Structures are given as C-alpha cells and as structure tokens.
Amino acid sequence: MSDDRTSSRVAPLRDFKLLQEQDQSLVWHPYTQMQEYAQTEPIIIERGEGAYLFDIRRRRFLDAYGSMWCNVWGHNHPELVKTIQQQATQLCHASLFTVSHVPAVEFAAMLVDAVKQDFRYAGEPSTLNHVFYSDNGSTAVEVAMKMALQYQNQIGQISRTQFLTFHNSYHGDTFGTMSASNVDVLKQKFTPSLFKCHHATYPMQVDADEHESTRHHEMQLEALIAGRSDKLAAVVIEPVIQGVSGMRPLAEDYLGKIKKYCREYDILLITDEIFTGFCRTGPLIASSAELVEPDIVCLGKGITGGTLPMGVTVANDKVYSAFNGEWSDFRQFLHGHTYSGNPLACAVAIRNLQMIEEEKLKENVKSRSRELSYYLRRRVASHERVGQIRQRGLAVGIPILGEDGSEDGGYEARQDANRVCLDAIERSRVLLRPLGNMITITPPLNIEAEQIEEIVGAIERGLEVLDASK
Numbered sequence: 001m002s003d004d005r006t007s008s009r010v011a012p013l014r015d016f017k018l019l020q021e022q023d024q025s026l027v028w029h030p031y032t033q034m035q036e037y038a039q040t041e042p043i044i045i046e047r048g049e050g051a052y053l054f055d056i057r058r059r060r061f062l063d064a065y066g067s068m069w070c071n072v073w074g075h076n077h078p079e080l081v082k083t084i085q086q087q088a089t090q091l092c093h094a095s096l097f098t099v100s101h102v103p104a105v106e107f108a109a110m111l112v113d114a115v116k117q118d119f120r121y122a123g124e125p126s127t128l129n130h131v132f133y134s135d136n137g138s139t140a141v142e143v144a145m146k147m148a149l150q151y152q153n154q155i156g157q158i159s160r161t162q163f164l165t166f167h168n169s170y171h172g173d174t175f176g177t178m179s180a181s182n183v184d185v186l187k188q189k190f191t192p193s194l195f196k197c198h199h200a201t202y203p204m205q206v207d208a209d210e211h212e213s214t215r216h217h218e219m220q221l222e223a224l225i226a227g228r229s230d231k232l233a234a235v236v237i238e239p240v241i242q243g244v245s246g247m248r249p250l251a252e253d254y255l256g257k258i259k260k261y262c263r264e265y266d267i268l269l270i271t272d273e274i275f276t277g278f279c280r281t282g283p284l285i286a287s288s289a290e291l292v293e294p295d296i297v298c299l300g301k302g303i304t305g306g307t308l309p310m311g312v313t314v315a316n317d318k319v320y321s322a323f324n325g326e327w328s329d330f331r332q333f334l335h336g337h338t339y340s341g342n343p344l345a346c347a348v349a350i351r352n353l354q355m356i357e358e359e360k361l362k363e364n365v366k367s368r369s370r371e372l373s374y375y376l377r378r379r380v381a382s383h384e385r386v387g388q389i390r391q392r393g394l395a396v397g398i399p400i401l402g403e404d405g406s407e408d409g410g411y412e413a414r415q416d417a418n419r420v421c422l423d424a425i426e427r428s429r430v431l432l433r434p435l436g437n438m439i440t441i442t443p444p445l446n447i448e449a450e451q452i453e454e455i456v457g458a459i460e461r462g463l464e465v466l467d468a469s470k
C-alpha cells in the first residue's frame with residue numbers, strides 16, 4: 001500500500017494530526033473498539049519520566065495504571081536506562097537454543113536466590129531452581145501448562161491431561177491460557193476451538209479482616225479434584241488476587257488448602273504470578289506471604305521493572321528431573337521462542353531485582369498502599385455509586401454500582417467507570433483504565449505519597465460526572 005498516509009510516514013517534521021490519523025487507521029490497538037477510537041482524540045506518548053508520561057502535545061499524564069500493570073520504577077528510570085544502554089554495547093541478542101549468555105545465567109541465579117529468600121519461612125528450602133525464559137505473561141503460563149502435561153506424560157501418568165482452574169480466572173490470550181481462563185466475554189467467540197478445563201470457586205475476601213468460612217468451597221474443591229484425580233495434570237491459580245476479572249482478592253489461607261489437595265492427589269500446583277509477582281501486592285512472590293510454594297511459578301510484567309518484554313516459568317526439582325534422559329529418550333522440554341531470555345531484558349531484570357532490595361521497594365508498597373486505602377475510604381468510598389473497594393497492595397478495584405445500586409454489570413458494562421476514567425484523563429491528566437464497570441488503580445510501585453493523592457483526587461472529581469448525569 002502506498003497512499004499518502006504511509007508514504008509520508010518518513011516526513012521529517014512531526015505533524016500531530018497526521019500521526020493521530022495514522023494511529024487511528026494503521027495501528028490496531030489491543031482490546032480496543034477501533035471504530036470508537038477513531039472518533040476520539042488519541043493520546044500519543046512521546047516521553048516518560050518517573051510516574052509521568054508526556055504526549056506529543058507536551059501534556060503530562062500520571063500513569064495510574066502502570067502501563068498495563070507492569071511498571072515498577074516509573075518511566076525511564078536512569079539506572080534502568082543505563083543498564084540497557086550498557087548491555088546494548090555488549091550484546092543485544094543471542095538465542096538460548098544453542099549457546100547461553102551472561103545475563104541469562106546471572107538473572108536465573110539471582111531470581112532463584114530471591115525466590116528462596118521469599119519462601120524462607122515456608123518449611124523446607126525452596127526447590128524452585130529451574131528458570132525457563134519466554135517473552136510475555138501469556139507464554140510464561142502456556143509454558144507452565146505444557147511443562148505440566150509433558151511432566152505427567154514422562155512420569156508415566158499419561159491420562160493426566162486436564163487442568164483445574166478457577167471461576168473468573170484470567171491467564172492470558174494464547175489458546176492454552178484462554179482455555180484455562182474463565183472470563184466468558186473474553187473467550188466465548190473462541191470456545192469451539194479451546195480445550196475444556198474444570199473450574200472451581202475462587203472464594204473472595206474483600207475485607208482482609210473479615211473471615212468467612214470457606215469450608216463448603218473447600219469441600220466442593222476436594223470433590224472436584226477427587227473425582228478426576230487420575231485425569232488432572234495441574235491446578236492453575238492466580239494467588240492472592242484475580243486481576244483481569246475485577247480485582248477479586250482470594251480468601252486468606254485458601255491457597256494453602258488448594259496446595260494440600262494438590263499434594264494429597266499428586267497434582268502439580270501452578271501459580272500464575274504475572275500480575276501479583278514482583279511486589280505488586282507486597283512480597284516478591286505473592287504466594288510466599290501464605291507460605292505456599294507451588295511446583296511451578298509464572299512471572300512477567302514487573303520482572304524487567306516495566307521496561308522490556310520478558311516472562312519466566314520457574315519449576316521445582318521434581319518437575320525438572322522428569323525431563324532428564326538421553327537424547328534418544330526425547331524427554332527434553334519441547335518449547336522455545338527465538339527471543340526467549342533476551343540479554344537486554346535479562347540485564348535490566350537483574351538491575352530491577354537489585355533495586356528492589358536497595359530501594360526497599362516492598363516497604364514503599366506497604367506504606368503507599370496504606371495511604372491509598374486511607375484516601376479512598378475518606379474521599380471515594382462514600383460516593384453512592386461506589387461499591388465495596390477491593391485492594392491488595394497496589395492493586396485496587398473500585399466497582400461502580402448501577403443506578404439501582406446493583407454491583408456487577410459484567411465486563412461489558414463499563415459505561416460509567418469509563419466515564420469516570422475519561423474525566424480523570426481529560427480534567428486531571430491521570431491515566432486510569434476501566435475493567436468492566438470498575439475503575440482500577442495499579443500505579444508504578446515506587447509511587448510517591450503526593451501522587452497517590454493526585455490519583456484519588458482525580459477519581460473523586462471524576463465521580464462528579466455520575467452526579468451530573470442524574
């Protein structure tokens with residue numbers, strides 16, 4: 001195609017209007033209704049600094065959604081930029097298929113140590129010792145699922161080919177992870193091409209101090225597992241909080257119960273920590289707070305501090321050992337991607353891990369999340385259209401109730417939350433994103449106290465659009 005839109009792409013002077021037109025017609029944005037997008041003025045980012053993004057019109061926006069939940073240190077942190085620049089002068093890419101490279105080895109060693117440190121109170125020393133690289137969250141989970149299937153096959157459990165996952169779970173957008181997921185609206189158009197998974201209840205506990213019995217859910221879970229104990233390869237779960245389906249916190253201690261049944265029935269436990277990992281809810285590995293060590297853990301998003309794409313799947317010794325053998329046994333793990341373990345991504349992941357300790361990131365998450373909860377309670381929670389706010393660490397969901405006071409309008413009913421977010425963007429220059437009819441807050445993890453207030457202020461003002469519509 002060579003109409004004047006594409007051929008003028010190389011024009012030396014930046015023409016805002018042209019750039020916007022090209023964006024609206026040539027760039028197909030994820031999960032975006034492009035017809036609607038074409039009728040709005042797109043925000044085109046040119047530069048980032050700290051928690052702020054600056055667009056081509058020099059407007060400054062506070063990145064309260066952490067660039068789709070992955071940002072740890074704000075944008076263009078000088079340490080991370082320097083690390084990427086230095087690594088780029090040495091090696092931009094060498095594939096792990098035939099050779100290895102220094103950053104991949106060093107990051108694997110550091111990560112395994114950090115994971116051991118996180119699980120130090122969980123009983124025996126952690127055996128999560130084997131790091132498999134990929135390049136996004138969905139593939140990290142896809143890898144874990146394939147690993148579980150191949151593991152079961154190679155230990156002779158050839159009928160263990162199924163997965164148990166949870167209602168409202170989200171594990172990614174590849175076919176395997178879509179099959180494992182349970183957010184209907186995201187998968188229903190693909191369902192005929194997906195494989196069947198079993199789904200158990202994910203008991204929510206919105207208020208961390210309110211303990212309701214989960215005994216009946218536990219009994220259902222055990223029945224589900226026991227009834228298929230010879231068929232299940234693994235249980236896959238988002239520990240601590242489900243993100244995409246609407247920031248749904250898991251009942252405290254429930255993960256431990258799931259682990260108990262996995263052990264009893266010899267089923268692998270896979271934790272999908274793409275969202276929760278790397279301190280989003282506090283600890284490096286969220287499930288370590290409940291002293292629950294999985295057989296396989298999946299990490300992504302914050303792993304490079306929010307700079308470059310990377311995913312990892314870390315397996316324990318038990319899983320790993322099932323892949324050993326002679327070449328002729330053909331037991332090697334049958335998976336790999338060209339850019340898996342890219343050196344730039346590994347180098348910045350190393351610096352990210354170092355900075356988490358040096359800068360006491362976990363303490364910042366703790367303090368900021370307390371402040372966030374306090375301000376939300378004082379300035380947002382009492383609004384009549386706001387439902388019970390859900391929060392774990394710096395992951396927050398604010399449900400917008402229907403005019404009749406009803407909560408869940410479903411994923412499609414984003415209308416009112418969307419209006420609040422649009423107002424926050426336009427009037428307060430705070431970038432927020434709705435998730436169904438819920439406003440979510442997932443800021444960079446090194447966010448400052450004043451910026452927390454800025455976000456809450458934007459939501460408080462944004463809620464006025466719902467008053468105005470009465």
Ligand SMILES: Cc1ncc(COP(=O)(O)O)c(C=O)c1O
Nearest residue numbers: 136137138170171172243274275
């Ligand atoms: C729990 C969970 N798993 C997997 C993914 C998929 O990650 P990615 O978007 O990097 O493919 C996400 C993304 O939001 C997620 O929240």
